[in-house]
Amino acid sequence: RKEVEQDPGPFNVPEGATVAFNCTYSNSASQSFFWYRQDCRKEPKLLMSVYSSGNEDGRFTAQLNRASQYISLLIRDSKLSDSATYLCVVNPGGFKTIFGAGTRLFVKA
Amino acid sequence: DVKVTQSSRYLVKRTGEKVFLECVQDMDHENMFWYRQDPGLGLRLIYFSYDVKMKEKGDIPEGYSVSREKKERFSLILESASTNQTSMYLCASSAGGVDSPLHFGNGTRLTVT
Numbered sequence: 001r002k003e004v005e006q007d008p009g010p011f012n013v014p015e016g017a018t019v020a021f022n023c024t025y026s027n028s029a030s031q032s033f034f035w036y037r038q039d040c041r042k043e044p045k046l047l048m049s050v051y052s053s054g055n056e057d058g059r060f061t062a063q064l065n066r067a068s069q070y071i072s073l074l075i076r077d078s079k080l081s082d083s084a085t086y087l088c089v090v091n092p093g094g095f096k097t098i099f100g101a102g103t104r105l106f107v108k109a
Numbered sequence: 110d111v112k113v114t115q116s117s118r119y120l121v122k123r124t125g126e127k128v129f130l131e132c133v134q135d136m137d138h139e140n141m142f143w144y145r146q147d148p149g150l151g152l153r154l155i156y157f158s159y160d161v162k163m164k165e166k167g168d169i170p171e172g173y174s175v176s177r178e179k180k181e182r183f184s185l186i187l188e189s190a191s192t193n194q195t196s197m198y199l200c201a202s203s204a205g206g207v208d209s210p211l212h213f214g215n216g217t218r219l220t221v222t
Contacts, residue, residue, distance in 0.1 A: 043215050044213050049208070087152075089210075096154060096167070099151050101150075101151040
C-alpha cells in the first residue's frame with residue numbers, strides 16, 4: 001500500500017462546478033498535511049495547509065479526518081485557471097515529506 | 110515571499126559527465142531538499158540537509174551526492190551522469206518543524222544523452 005494515495009483522475013468538470021478530491025494516508029502518526037498545486041511543467045506550489053478543524057481559503061476548503069486517515073480538498077465555483085494537478089502531501093514527522101502522485105483536474109468552458 | 114532559485118532551467122549533458130545542480134534560497138531556511146519528478150512516479154526524495162555541512166539520504170540517493178557549505182546553498186552532484194537520470198529536478202527549502210511547508214524552486218529539466 002502506498003503511503004499517500006490519491007485518485008489520479010483526470011477530473012473533467014465544467015466551469016462553475018464543485019469538485020472534491022480525497023487522499024488517504026497510511027501512517028496514523030502523521031502530523032501535518034498540505035495540498036499543493038502543480039501546473040504543467042512547473043514546480044509544485046503550496047495551496048493550503050490542512051488543519052484538524054478544517055480550513056477555508058476563498059473557494060477552497062480542506063478537511064482532515066484523522067480517524068479515517070484521509071484529507072479532502074473541495075473547490076467551489078471552478079475556474080478555467082483551476083486546471084492543474086493537485087498533490088496531497090503528508091509529513092509523518094521528521095524531515096521526510098510524502099507526496100501523493102497527484103490528481104489531475106481539467107475545467108472546461 | 111520565499112524565493113528558491115535553481116541555477117539552470119534546462120540542461121543537456123552527456124553520459125559520464127559530472128553534473129552540478131545549484132540551488133539557493135533567500136529565507137534563511139534550515140532545511141533544504143532535492144527531489145526528482147518523473148511521470149507516473151511522482152516526487153521522490155534524493156537527499157536533504159537540515160544544517161550546514163549536514164546531509165541525509167532520501168529514498169533514491171544512488172548515483173547522487175550533495176554539498177551544503179553555506180546555509181543558503183544546496184548543490185546536487187551527479188558523479189557520472191547516466192540516461193536514467195534524465196528527469197525534472199526540484200530543489201525545496203523549509204523553515205523547520207513539521208508544520209513548515211516546502212517551497213520549491215522552478216526546477217531543472219536535465220536530459221542525459
